[in-house]
Amino acid sequence: MTDGKDYEQLLALHHAMQLRRSLRDGSPMAAPAPRRPTEYRERLADQRLLVASLEAVTSSADEVVRSFYAQLFLGRPYLRNLFPAGLRADSDRLFSALIGLAEALEKIHELVPVLEQLGRDHRKYGIRPAHYDAVRQALIGALEEHAGANWRPEYATAWTRAYDYAAGVMQAAEAASTDPPYWQGTIVTHERRYPDIAVLRIRTDVPYRYRAGQYATVEVPNQPRVWRPYSMATAPRPDGVLEFHVRAHELGQVSTELVHRARVGDTLRLGPPMGTAVVDTDEERPLLVVAGGTGLAPCRAVVEQVLTTQPGRPVQLVFAVRHTQELYDLPTLAALAERYRSLTLVPVVTEDPDFPGVKGEVPDLIAQSGPWHAHEVYLSGPPGLVHALDRVMRRMSVPPTQVHHDPAPA
Numbered sequence: 556m557t558d559g560k561d562y563e564q565l566l567a568l569h570h571a572m573q574l575r576r577s578l579r580d581g582s583p584m585a586a587p588a589p590r591r592p593t594e595y596r597e598r599l600a601d602q603r604l605l606v607a608s609l610e611a612v613t614s615s616a617d618e619v620v621r622s623f624y625a626q627l628f629l630g631r632p633y634l635r636n637l638f639p640a641g642l643r644a645d646s647d648r649l650f651s652a653l654i655g656l657a658e659a660l661e662k663i664h665e666l667v668p669v670l671e672q673l674g675r676d677h678r679k680y681g682i683r684p685a686h687y688d689a690v691r692q693a694l695i696g697a698l699e700e701h702a703g704a705n706w707r708p709e710y711a712t713a714w715t716r717a718y719d720y721a722a723g724v725m726q727a728a729e730a731a732s733t734d735p736p737y738w739q740g741t742i743v744t745h746e747r748r749y750p751d752i753a754v755l756r757i758r759t760d761v762p763y764r765y766r767a768g769q770y771a772t773v774e775v776p777n778q779p780r781v782w783r784p785y786s787m788a789t790a791p792r793p794d795g796v797l798e799f800h801v802r803a804h805e806l807g808q809v810s811t812e813l814v815h816r817a818r819v820g821d822t823l824r825l826g827p828p829m830g831t832a833v834v835d836t837d838e839e840r841p842l843l844v845v846a847g848g849t850g851l852a853p854c855r856a857v858v859e860q861v862l863t864t865q866p867g868r869p870v871q872l873v874f875a876v877r878h879t880q881e882l883y884d885l886p887t888l889a890a891l892a893e894r895y896r897s898l899t900l901v902p903v904v905t906e907d908p909d910f911p912g913v914k915g916e917v918p919d920l921i922a923q924s925g926p927w928h929a930h931e932v933y934l935s936g937p938p939g940l941v942h943a944l945d946r947v948m949r950r951m952s953v954p955p956t957q958v959h960h961d962p963a964p965a
């Protein structure tokens with residue numbers, strides 16, 4: 556077997572055999588859907604063991620990730636085809652997500668919806684139940700190898716239980732999903748708004764249902780199996796067209812393709828909607844929405860959703876960029892502010908002394924213009940900005956339940 560196509564053919568064969576067997580036996584084709592695990596009693600004790608097991612590892616993260624993949628692919632070379640060609644230990648997402656379990660177990664109610672989204676999202680990779688077992692073995696094997704004499708058998712028990720709980724939630728969501736594993740999209744407009752920023756509109760083959768504030772992962776034909784997250788930049792629209800704002804990054808293969816090479820008529824694939832920083836339109840608190848650069852995308856969707864469904868609800872939108880010309884979506888935002896009196900738009904430029912409007916560091920400006928404890932707060936942009944604003948909100952006693960942001964996409 557040499558490439559992903561062979562693997563997909565194998566999967567197709569497997570499904571065909573399942574179908575034949577079910578017709579012959581009269582048994583239902585699909586195995587019964589795994590039930591979502593409801594309880595995880597040992598969770599807090601396991602979490603302490605997970606943290607201790609990570610502390611027992613003395614090697615660098617890159618070395619552990621390399622061992623993880625070596626163990627995963629050993630004897631299972633076909634699994635390599637599920638991953639991008641340029642798999643790099645230093646930017647690995649799967650391993651970071653697995654390690655993230657150690658921390659996330661603490662807030663299981665927040666973790667479960669994220670795992671369910673991940674489970675639905677994994678359908679785009681063609682992942683089978685046996686793959687989950689392989690990943691668990693490789694994870695525990697790699698940690699044990701690098702902990703050496705510090706390893707304790709109870710670490711393996713705790714990792715197995717935590718992992719199997721998470722995998723159970725994911726597989727139950729995966730089995731329950733009636734959506735396609737991915738959507739085929741066609742670019743219907745492509746506008747370069749700044750040398751490295753493009754705004755793309757995409758029509759999908761099957762309607763794409765999402766909530767304002769969510770994101771999709773995108774795969775372009777030239778970079779198979781590399782999926783990158785981009786937020787939908789408008790509230791869901793009757794014509795079903797999706798808008799994305801993309802900034803090309805030097806090392807970003809997908810963003811470079813989308814900004815510099817993509818053309819109207821090109822196709823791409825979209826994973827299911829993800830993200831929990833969505834807007835609740837039953838809520839009535841005023842909104843503070845702070846966006847940095849192309850992090851504007853989910854913010855604009857949230858703002859549009861509120862303006863169109865709750866036109867009297869006050870919204871303050873701060874859109875911060877480094878240079879004046881990077882205010883790439885200002886005309887659209889200004890038109891919204893013109894139409895809806897409840898929207899206050901504050902463009903901020905941080906590195907351009909000639910800008911005639913608001914200038915300065917965004918976290919300082921936000922701290923000085925509060926209080927915000929009675930607001931719902933939405934944050935999106937570079938991770939450093941989001942973290943700094945999150946800290947400002949804590950200092951200003953904004954309840955964490957009123958502060959919304961997803962882990963910043965890379």
Ligand SMILES: NC(=O)C1=CN([C@@H]2O[C@H](COP(=O)(O)OP(=O)(O)OC[C@H]3O[C@@H](n4cnc5c(N)ncnc54)[C@H](O)[C@@H]3O)[C@@H](O)[C@H]2O)C=CC1
Nearest residue numbers: 785786847848849850852875876877905936937939940964
């Ligand atoms: N395209 C999309 O759909 C989405 C993008 N994002 C993220 O938004 C970011 C956008 O990046 P760029 O447009 O290059 O923004 P940028 O780096 O040009 O920064 C935008 C603004 O944030 C300020 N800023 C940046 N880092 C800061 C820090 N550590 N502390 C205080 N202020 C800071 C800058 O001064 C500037 O005013 C990316 O990290 C991207 O992953 C987030 C959600 C969705």
